[in-house]
Amino acid sequence: MGTDHRHDVGLSKASTFSAVPGFVGLARRFAVDVAQSNGWRDDFTLGLVVSELATNAVEANAVLFTVIVFDPYEDESCRYLLVEVVDDCKTLPAKKQSMPLVVTGRVPPERGRGLPLVSTLSEEWHPEERDVGKAICVTLKEELHAPARGGNGCPSARFKPSVA
Template sequence: MRGRLPSSVRFGGAVGADLHHDVRPSRSSTFSAVPGFVILARGFAVDVARSSGWNDDFALGLLVSELATNSIQAKASLFTVTVFEPYEDQSGRYLMFEVADDCPTVPAPKQRMPEVVEGQVPSENGRGLPLVDALSESWHAEKREHGKTICVTLKEEHQAAARSRTLSIRPTPSVA
């Protein structure tokens, strides 16, 4: 199923081919697009998901942080995080969330992790969407009337496997 929404689910503006039920937003909150609010957005999403019975918040917290940071770097003035009610179908248990902002630039769907070259300071940018791709069951970007929305689906069992993957990110020495 990777790369698309389950066919029985309506999520944000995307509709699967065979609509059997709606996935309803649990809660939504809007934040100022400044660095100090990233941790608040992450905490909000994790708290809402836990209160809805979602137990595995590793990928959720990381991806909300990445997407909120992307909103800030895109010069958005505000960003909104919406967490949907978890649901189950024959293929597993899912949690969906959106991060929307007022920046109209929609990111490319497939991006590669930036290369790390021995002896060079790696770029601080370019890891967010490859992380979204690696840790989510599916994701997509939608252009909206007043900006864009990144819609992400997490699969509960997928998250546990994602933690054991080795991503191409290595700690780098500080440059003073």
């Protein structure tokens, strides 16, 4: 896929949070609640992605961040969900992200896994300039008839092998 669908889908709900660690969990729950109430099933992936992006906003010293959840849309076999995390820090992360290399005999890098994880779990993601700062826009995909995640549910996202 990789297409920009923003103009085809309705904004479902947005909520703004103080960019401090305590609000990351609230932001995750907000996104999951909104998406699930619109029929989205893969709360695990959505929660993980929103947690990573909200944490990045906090670590970028933003003052506020906003989570925007759009209405899911479908094709014949899959359902898609666009979610954006907007913050008021002007710096954009690099679009190309890869897992930090683990080198034998060296202490593995502690940082740099969040966006590669988002990239692996999503259908598409990109940073985008906004008036206030920037948005990280992520499109998630799940099979229409996949079981809900959690417990014994099968993951619907495709895990690509990584070195870390």
